[in-house]
Amino acid sequence: MKESIKHLTNHERKHPLDSYLRKGMIPHIWCPGCGNGVILNCFLQALKELHFNLDNLVVVSGIGCMGRISGYINADAFHTTHGRAIPFALGVKLAKPELKVVVFGGDGDLLAIGANHLIQAARRNIELTVILSNNFNYGMTGGQCGPTTPLNAVTTTSPYGNVEHPFNAVYLAAGSGATYVARWTAYHVRNLVDSIKKALLKKGFSFIEVISPCPEIYGRHTKHMNAVEMMKWLKQASIIQNKIDPIKAEITQNIIVVGEFVDKEKPEYTDLIWGKIGKVERTYHKE
Amino acid sequence: MKKPDVLTGEYFVQGNFALAEGAIAAGCRFYSAYPITPASSIAERMALRMPQVGGIFIQLEDEISSLMSVIGASWAGVKAMTATSGPGLSLMVESIGLAIMTETPCVIADMMRGGPSTGQPTKPSQQDVLQVRWAAHGDYEIITLAPYSVQEMFDLTIKAFNLAEKFRVPCFILADEIIAHTREKLVIPEPEKIKTVDRKKPKVPPEEYLPFKPDEDLVPPMSCFGEGYRFYATGLTHDESGHPDMSAKTQRELTSRLCEKIRKNKKEIITVEKYFLDDAETVIIAFGTPARAAKETVKIGREKGLKVGLLRLITVWPFPEEEVAKIVSEAKLIIVPEMNQGQIIREVKAASSTAPIISFPKVGEEPPTPNEILKIIEKNTS
Known part of the structure; x- marks a missing residue:
């Protein structure tokens, strides 16, 4: 007897990472060619490879395109206000240290409106994993320039060319005290999965910058590249330089230095606080 | 130990x-x-x-x-x-x-x-x-x-x-x-x-849990991080499942509930202190520090034979509209001492319609004194 071939509709097709996605939230809101989907995919892959218990995970995000990522993950998730994901996450981590707390944000969220929280959390070396999607502009609001937009770049709010110097996010995070710092692009999926796994296991503040293509907005207004051209640009411009001093991890028109820059040990904030509480409790109740 | x-x-x-x-x-x-x-x-x-x-x-x-x-x-x-x-x-x-x-x-x-x-x-x-x-x-x-x-x-x-x-x-x-x-x-x-209250927890298993579905009191049971419910919460307008929903219906329903869960439970939330109000013709309405002075004003005023009383707002928000409206309708004069240019008086006016209401604004470091409030009463009742 001839076996009939069953054609599956898109709705019926299963993705290997389906159980890591929140039901009812897909399709996502991101544009075709956006790097945020790659980051989500790599994050879920890292969880899968680590056999991570999703009941012990909290994902927190701020506002912007990347702000939506928390809603797509099948774990406890909170979508906070613009730039404020890190202090929210800090409260969660201190109150329940046994949870793994991960913060996602874009360059506007983490390096402009929320930059103070980023450097202060790195300084404290609290065990949070912060994943930055850097697309060099404010995508959701229509391509305005931001804290990582290159000098002279034309955006919708720098029509005569940007007059500001951009942040080097990995240098900022490392200088502020982060104990794990890496940068990859949306092209480097395997390296990114490995880095996320390391970050998730890090006892300390871990920071990963992902250069993310934004063909619909940054590509249209500034870079004059489509999705494929942007991905080729990331591939061609990237140079892997592991362990390089983050100050030298430059991003220019033709060069994007990627790699793992910092991986060191330092006393962790949650441990220090709870250690102090334990000590105070012991002496106070003995008096 | x-x-x-x-x-x-x-x-x-x-x-x-x-x-x-x-x-x-x-x-x-x-x-x-x-x-x-x-x-x-x-x-x-x-x-x-x-x-x-x-x-x-x-x-x-x-x-x-x-x-x-x-x-x-x-x-x-x-x-x-x-x-x-x-x-x-x-x-x-x-x-x-x-x-x-x-x-x-x-x-x-x-x-x-x-x-x-x-x-x-x-x-x-x-x-x-x-x-x-x-x-x-x-x-x-x-x-x-x-x-x-x-x-x-x-x-x-x-x-x-x-x-x-x-x-x-x-x-x-x-x-x-x-x-x-x-x-x-x-x-x-x-x-x-000491009576303490803890938030309601969900009574359903995670697969049935809707994090923003209210009970009859309009308050949803709350699961917390790490309890296995894997909920999603957002500052965006959201439906009962917590998922963002930009529809007019959801916006209307959510903001109505955020207001109504307080408004419908006013009786439980609102407390006021009524001090010599039974026969009061002049009523002072105050909260916080000025209410300390106002209480003294009532004592001095009563000794002088003035029919003065105090309504002290212990709950300021939600505003005790009904309590204020009732007192205002029975009073001949209302005095509102407050340490600002006249803010809570707006609510008093909004809740009342009959008695004259006199603002007594006092700004700077000094709170209103009993005699200052008394002078206003005497000036307006003589």
Whole structure:
């Protein structure tokens, strides 16, 4: 007897990472060619490879395109206000240290409106994993320039060319005290999965910058590249330089230095606080 | 032997000390703040006490992160609070909106000082009374309690936590520099005599749980991080599942519920003190520090044969409209002393229609005195 071939509709097709996605939230809101989907995919892959218990995970995000990522993950998730994901996450981590707390944000969220929280959390070396999607502009609001937009770049709010110097996010995070710092692009999926796994296991503040293509907005207004051209640009411009001093991890028109820059040990904030509480409790109740 | 968390006994202490001990007695185990006068001594007390009772004290980079960490801790299942004064409250405004929208139980104490801007850091005022009501953008109802003594700083802080937990709303303790720094008698009762309330937990398994589906009291049961419910919460307009929904219907239903869960439970939330009101022809309506003067005014006025009484607002928000309307309809004259240019008088006027209402604004460091209020009464009744 001839076996009939069953054609599956898109709705019926299963993705290997389906159980890591929140039901009812897909399709996502991101544009075709956006790097945020790659980051989500790599994050879920890292969880899968680590056999991570999703009941012990909290994902927190701020506002912007990347702000939506928390809603797509099948774990406890909170979508906070613009730039404020890190202090929210800090409260969660201190109150329940046994949870793994991960913060996602874009360059506007983490390096402009929320930059103070980023450097202060790195300084404290609290065990949070912060994943930055850097697309060099404010995508959701229509391509305005931001804290990582290159000098002279034309955006919708720098029509005569940007007059500001951009942040080097990995240098900022490392200088502020982060104990794990890496940068990859949306092209480097395997390296990114490995880095996320390391970050998730890090006892300390871990920071990963992902250069993310934004063909619909940054590509249209500034870079004059489509999705494929942007991905080729990331591939061609990237140079892997592991362990390089983050100050030298430059991003220019033709060069994007990627790699793992910092991986060191330092006393962790949650441990220090709870250690102090334990000590105070012991002496106070003995008096 | 383990020492008790509640320090039962009699004390002669500042209001800020009483507030901190009230929070601990209510079950608060997470305090996060940024130094600011006249709220700093709450932080100093909490820095000392929190580790003794196994709780977290942290000082963060600003008032924004302070309140955001409080919201995070509350979602991790811990009762949490912050305290500040005007400039810090202004920084917290956006986060207050997030706490309202995500129905986060938490307590915010505002020790009012003179403003606008940096104003008078070390002087009392009541200039934030409308700010705590309307700080965040959007439609909502809020709860605010106004202690007028050191004892009430303790008692009302416990009540603030209980209301915040029960109705899943940020609850304000609104006091001023005088109440914060005044020393007077505080009695901390036995722990078993202190009533505390905890948020409702879901009774359904995770696969059936809708994080923003309310019960009959319009309050949804709350799961917290790490309890296996894998919920999603957002500051975006959301449906009962917590998922963003930009429809007019969902926006209408959500904002209605955020208001109605408070409005429909006013009887439980609102408390006022009625002092010599039965036959009063002149009624003083006051809250906080000016109510101390007003009480004395009533005593002096009564000795002089004046039919004067006091309605003290212990709950300021939701505004006790019905209580005020009833009193206003029976009075010949209403006096509203407050340490601002006339803010709560707007609510009194809105709630009333008959008696003449006289504003008595007093701004600067000095609170109104009994005789000043008395003079207004005598001037307007003779």
